[in-house]
Amino acid sequence: MNYGAGPSHLPSYSSSSSDDETFSHYVEQWEEDMKQWEEEDEILARLYVANNKIMAYFAKEEERPKRIGSVPGHLVINRGREEGNSRLYNDYFSDNPTYGANLFRRRFRMQRSLFLRIVDAVREHDNYFVQKVDGVGRLGLSTLQKVTAAFRMLAYGAPADSTDEYVRIGESTVIECLKRFCRAIVEVYGDEYLRSPNTDDVARLLQKGEERGFPGMLGSLDCMHWEWKNCPTAWAGQYSGRHGGPTIILEAVASSDLWIWHAFFGLPGSNNDINVLQASNLFDNLTQGITPPAHYTIQGKNYDVGYYLADGIYPKWPTLVQTISKSEDKKKQYFAMMQEACRKDVERAFGVLQSRFAIIKGPARFWDKRTLHDIMTTCIIMHNMIIEDERDEQEDIIVSTPPSISNVEDIGTNDAERFRQFLTRHKKFKDKEAHFALRNALIEHLWERHGNEVM
Template sequence: MNSHYGSSSYLASSFSSSNNDDYYDDLEKQVVCQITTRNNFCIAQHQNNEGSHMGSIPGHMVVNRDRENADRNLFNDYFAENPRFSALMFRRRFRMGRALFLHIYDAVQRHDNYFVQRRDGLDATDEYIKIGESTALESLKRFCHAVFEVFGTSYLLSPNADDVARLLNIGESRGFPGMLGSLDCMHWKWKNCPTAWGGQYAGRSGSPTIILEVVADYNLWIWHAYFGLPGSNNDINVLEASHLFADLAAGISPPANYVIKEKEYNMGYYLADGIHPKWSTIVQTIREPLGPKKQLFARKQEACKKDVERAFGVLQSRFAVVAGPTRLWNKMILHDIMTSCIIMHNMIIEDERDFNAPIEERLEVPNLEFEMVGNDDARFQEFLARHRKIKDNDAHIALRNALIEHLWDEYSIGKLV
């Protein structure tokens, strides 16, 4: 697999180049100039047409939202050459740096002319902008769909060979050789779920929800996202329906070779909670650990698994639209909203990642070339063998026991946490 925006090799080179700084400076000046020109044009046009019409529908009340002053205040506060608020305040309000914001703005604008005609669609849908509810919803839908189409192929990819090598190195430094991330599910409440679907989507809370399955690493990068199953399903059903192990079963996933207690393994694993099945690719905690070895393992496993829980918390804190109940009806629109939030979450992680952290040591691995078996029957038998290996219960128990002994050897003497 070639390097992509989420890969470690791309990140190490892209943000160390002065050419990118020049690009963002030029882009920022261009966008600010466009905003200023459009702002002046809209104000002049409004003044010329003032009083010519009284609303889109005769007889409806017209609310004077004072959009001109609101737009002028927004521009002066954050986008002027010398803005009123600092870069830190920009980051607090828009949840991302100014350069990244303008990069998304430019890409979405070039993808969809809707945002060239109405700049309001890229702004926050709150009291600052003073736009109507219907316009805000239309802008939200089109913006999320544009983000998904423009950036989805770059920020929703599975880890390549270099990424896997880096993740294995990070897992080993945290006491879990072979760990590729943490796996868990989140429920998004669907307030306006159609009544006919209410029973199907109602989960343990009694309210309709839609499930999001995620794999996240230690710095909260989301490598896998599967969204859309009804809330009545449990984590086992979601895992069976998702494509998490599709490449592994097909034999085209990057290598994940590691050693525990002098035994070699060739399949990575994810940390998960107790409800997940006992597969060789999933390591669960021990619910009631007996003895110091199992207690140490349970503490370390639960501490590392909090990566995915922190990712859920950060995702919801950054994007209020996925923090509370959704009031939209169309499930495809909900998919675009959730997916676009995950994409922008990964873009922020990429933009703000600390490359000087010692845990970021990376290993370079050559890209693999897979040779497929010509015979269909032999290829199918190999697929079945890999599928059985993924779901091997005995291999799961053996791996967990090996990790228990490994952690005890690493942390028991003067290193207990």
């Protein structure tokens, strides 16, 4: 509405007009319009006040605590959390527990010492896991109860309300415990147990690869699908692939001891392994020139970039060594047999990961993708922690040293030169001819070393 121009529907008035009726009509119409404008201004003012009241109400609702105490008609269950905590402690954590070390290892998937180390770290990181006193002076849920409830869901894939009977925790509290436990594990242990191989790690992996007949091998690469039962309907088509229902993909690299060195999780199940590889950060450090040195020799030729064993769908890069199918050459047949045997490392790692943590073997029942990412990452971190804790004492212990940057050519190089070097490295690790040259060298190396065993 134009408040400054006046009513546009009225006839123009001239002082020379002698028509009194026209002038009177003009004045009456003007007075009516002025009254209408005043009424509209009052309505707008009232709407403005009402809108402010509504906004203030919603702001107050957001500040109001989620749990508001006793509500008439609300069912309150006296679960006996103190008795539940005492029973849990006597069963597994006392000096003379009811269930010994073997049963603890079977039910908690790890040794008790490692479990207690995780409990202490989580309690120090997140105050939510500290046992508190409620308003009437009763002790709340203990740290052991909260962490055990989260472990039962991870290890057994059990629904949240099934922990109520033994641990004595309600369903909503168990879900909250699981989410906060997974976030704490990722924040506390993620940098240490989901790191890329450092200089010491690369040296150990190269030594192990040499012993198995594959000098320069850093591990095996493959993908795993996790079924997403509660995938939002709007996303179902995007996340559904050859597995039928919606799934989320995990790309991983594992070594012979089943340690998972690389984990990239979150792409929809409609993608294939090549799409996942292109989106992941597996070779980011390599293209940036900050990977630890990986020096080895095959057939008298020196190499400085390690490689991963992969199946036939992956691209033919010198950083990926594939098998050979349907060949009449005995050398190539033997190479294919050895490559496929060593490539099973990552598939065995997937199997052990799912057997330890059944929650990622069955369908995912959470709606939020970020929660699923935390759950998957937590399971991988604890999987690596178990491997480190139970590794043979005679093997070399992994040293947590920062990644080496000794092969960075010149930190002071200008941007244009760094970009040119980046393109050179990127082109080099995608060289198809280098891929076939490396694979042929490995074929001859394996045959010279073990060929007499199959003659």
